[in-house]
Amino acid sequence: MPHFELDARRMFCPMPVIRTQDKIKELNIGDTLEVVSTDPGALNDIPAWCRINGHKVIKTRDADDEVFILIEVCDV
Amino acid sequence: MSQQRKAVALISGGLDSLLAARVMLEQGIHVEGINFFTGFCVEGHTHAIRKQDKSKSKRNNALWSAEQLGIKLHIIDIVEEYKDVLINPKHGYGKNMNPCLDCKIFMVNKAKQWAEENGFDFIITGEVVGQRPMSQRKDTMPVVSRESGADDRLLRPLCAQNLPETLPEKEGWVKRDELFGFSGRNRKPQMALAKKYGFEDYAKPAGGCCFLTDESYSAKLVDLWDARGTREYEMDDIMLLKVGRHIRPAPHYKLIIGREDGENKFLQGYKNNFITFKTMDCPGPLTLLDGVATDKDLELAAQISARFSQGRDKDSVTIEARRTNGDTTTLVVKPMPASEINPEWYV
DSSP states (O other): OOEEEEEETTOOTTHHHHHHHHHHHTSOTTOEEEEEESOTTHHHHHHHHHHHHTOEEEEEEEETTEEEEEEEOOOO | OOOOOEEEEEOOSBHHHHHHHHHHHHTTOEEEEEEEEOSSOOTTHHHHHOGGGTTSOOOOHHHHHHHHHTOOEEEEEOHHHHHHHHHSOTTOOOSSSOOHHHHHHHHHHHHHHHHHHHTOOEEEOOOOBTSSSSSSSTTTHHHHHHHHSOGGGEEOTTTGGGSOOOHHHHTTSSOGGGSOOOBSSOOHHHHHHHHHHTOOSOBOOSSOSOGGGOHHHHHHHHHHHHHHTSOOOOHHHHHHTTSSEEEEEETTEEEEEOOSHHHHHHHHTTTTTSEEEEESSSOOOEEEEEEOOOHHHHHHHHHHHHHTSTTTTSSOEEEEEEOTTSOEEEEEEOOOOGGGSOGGGBO
16 A cells, blocks of 8 residues: 655644545555654544544654654544 | 524634534534644644654644544635734734734634635534633623624533523524523533533643644744834744743844754754754754844854753864855854853843
């Protein structure tokens, strides 16, 4: 399945959530998207947005003041 | 079987919008939330920037509300469109630079457009008659309905019994007698309803969720507009108003001085947009200079910056001034004593 990346660095919540939301609208079921953010709040907010909207968070991690959220686009 | 009606709920992240949406779900309405990002509803940003706040738990309250309710939430970026609301409010400002009535009209109008595009029947808000001095008064709530174009498709479940019947009530989509008649600033009815529904950890913002209601923030915004001679602004401008000490020693320039490591790091990201100052021989703040500056201004800015460094009591502090093209100048200055900083310089 195609994999995509979204650079949401130097944005503060909710902008990383909004960019994630807008990007996922363009993707197909089964595609994966990795979001990179410098706002630690994204580590809570993007998974919350995924839970609400029915997408799957495969993995989260943080390193060097950046957070990474890997999402699988689901059928909603 | 009758058609399930759909409502879009304005979700701010506060208790009232949470309850209003819950009341509709109780009546079998399909509810989805909408939340607007103006650039000024930025309660999480200081947490994200300031190192000392890093340990505090962070959550987006609108997302939290939607998750409690089990509804979808659509977050809409209205930063650009909102500029006109802030700069030219038809109904004026509140106590500070908050154009609350125009803001509510604008958001309800945006929700109406969204509802039409997505096949939703009506709009709900958590407004309560008499709760807010500008947008939630008996005389201004009909103005919101009318000027937003939502008219009788705008339902306020928490105070509907105090207002004329709306279309969802007239059509029997919702039962009016199962709505509420809350009014005034007393929060006890909402707290009782929250208890009934089992909501405990809801947000309790003091003074609302918008920085435009904040006196200090508003003063900085007005200063920015006055200094530039225009009310235009960009996202970076309104972010920088939230960070650091703002000191204006002269009309043509302002200093933004980091107060701790997190702010210094954040300000460092603007080194290619502003002249920056950093201390070289002792720990100190990163300072941005917003405006134009002569060599004499640079000297004064360095003295002020040194005053907020750990070398404030030394005879001299070495400061590197960096221009936006990367050229640097080393200045050795005497830190300005606190008593010589004119209190009127603080924005």
